[in-house]
Amino acid sequence: MSSEPLGGYPDVELPDGFASSTSWERAEREDADVSPVNRVEWMVRVGNGALHRVVFALDGGKPVGECDCLGYKNRGWCTHVAAMYQRYVRQEIEVADVSEPVEAENARLWVKYRRGGQA
Numbered sequence: 001m002s003s004e005p006l007g008g009y010p011d012v013e014l015p016d017g018f019a020s021s022t023s024w025e026r027a028e029r030e031d032a033d034v035s036p037v038n039r040v041e042w043m044v045r046v047g048n049g050a051l052h053r054v055v056f057a058l059d060g061g062k063p064v065g066e067c068d069c070l071g072y073k074n075r076g077w078c079t080h081v082a083a084m085y086q087r088y089v090r091q092e093i094e095v096a097d098v099s100e101p102v103e104a105e106n107a108r109l110w111v112k113y114r115r116g117g118q119a
């Protein structure tokens with residue numbers, strides 16, 4: 001399986017056709033509500049659409065996403081997963097790496113939090 005690079009972010013690879021899909025375009029165009037449920041699950045609503053549960057995480061530094069919607073089931077990608085990728089590459093969300101021990105992740109998040117001067 002080959003993949004296409006995401007413009008401006010050469011280290012993020014997407015499934016074939018994803019970056020030129022209407023799902024991707026819609027996620028870029030419409031506002032999305034993204035809220036974390038736990039370490040790897042998020043509730044995502046794009047535009048006026050339905051709320052969907054998305055699994056989005058890193059696996060050894062590589063982003064992986066999965067959604068419970070019909071679009072994802074049919075194509076292997078969807079607007080909700082696209083919205084997550086877009087937030088990830090813009091560094092708007094903190095994404096867990098499932099290959100990293102939870103303790104290491106917590107330590108890293110703690111340092112980041114302290115650096116933000118909010119503690």
Ligand SMILES: [Zn+2]
Nearest residue numbers: 067069078080
């Ligand atoms: Zn979806």
